[in-house]
Amino acid sequence: MKRRIIEIDEAKCNGCGACAEACHEGAIAIVDGKARLMRDDYCDGLGDCLPQCPTGAISFVEREARPYDSAAVSAAKADKAGKAFGCPGSRSRAIEREEAAGAMARESSVISRLSQWPVQIKLAPVNAPYFNGAKLLVAADCTAFARADFHERFIKGRVALIGCPKLDGADYSEKLTEIIANNDIKSVTVVRMEVPCCGGIEAAARKALQASGKFIPWQVVTLGINGEIGE
Numbered sequence: 001m002k003r004r005i006i007e008i009d010e011a012k013c014n015g016c017g018a019c020a021e022a023c024h025e026g027a028i029a030i031v032d033g034k035a036r037l038m039r040d041d042y043c044d045g046l047g048d049c050l051p052q053c054p055t056g057a058i059s060f061v062e063r064e065a066r067p068y069d070s071a072a073v074s075a076a077k078a079d080k081a082g083k084a085f086g087c088p089g090s091r092s093r094a095i096e097r098e099e100a101a102g103a104m105a106r107e108s109s110v111i112s113r114l115s116q117w118p119v120q121i122k123l124a125p126v127n128a129p130y131f132n133g134a135k136l137l138v139a140a141d142c143t144a145f146a147r148a149d150f151h152e153r154f155i156k157g158r159v160a161l162i163g164c165p166k167l168d169g170a171d172y173s174e175k176l177t178e179i180i181a182n183n184d185i186k187s188v189t190v191v192r193m194e195v196p197c198c199g200g201i202e203a204a205a206r207k208a209l210q211a212s213g214k215f216i217p218w219q220v221v222t223l224g225i226n227g228e229i230g231e
Helices: 018-022 070-079 097-105 150-155 173-182 196-212
Strands: 002-008 028-031 034-037 058-064 135-140 159-163 187-193 218-223
Touching (some): 002 034, 018 028, 135 150, 135 173, 135 196, 173 196, 187 196, 196 218
Parallel strands (some): 135 159, 135 187, 187 218
Antiparallel strands (some): 002 058, 028 034
């Protein structure tokens, strides 16, 4: 049947998750850092999500779609009873480090230097406020395990994004290009392991810097398996 239903412009979406939270039917979810209409029959066409979108990425269209299925929505809600909607890992937030440090000091003398969430490249929103004026760290996810001082040496003072192109089967260059092009990034540091498969994350960062059209200071740091910093 032809009916009124929402449409999401992924190019405008910043992955903030506000629409997913506003959708009482559970029709929207954050997938790979972007809002997506998961099921036509969960969308009632009333548009509670529209006024919540800060970038204007959601609009109404008239198109062929399955009719709204209130029974299916009710069943899905019952199945998720007691659980928080959506993946918390896809919702961006800055970490107040002084407050976090106080809590950690009661448990350990080692302080985390992570300043934002999420850290996975594929989950990071493109236009998160913490990117403005940021020194960006793009790191292979194995690197943090190679050196005990990784937080102090590399994460401190930077916004950290991690990933593994081999395990994710992804080319991060497009996502990184958007982040660099759309924000005031001050510098980019790439940290990778010496193993050949880590070349993918370095290549993605190089490609993103070139595609962004910006001239930003950047460096690549290569770690050996035993943690030493290569020449």
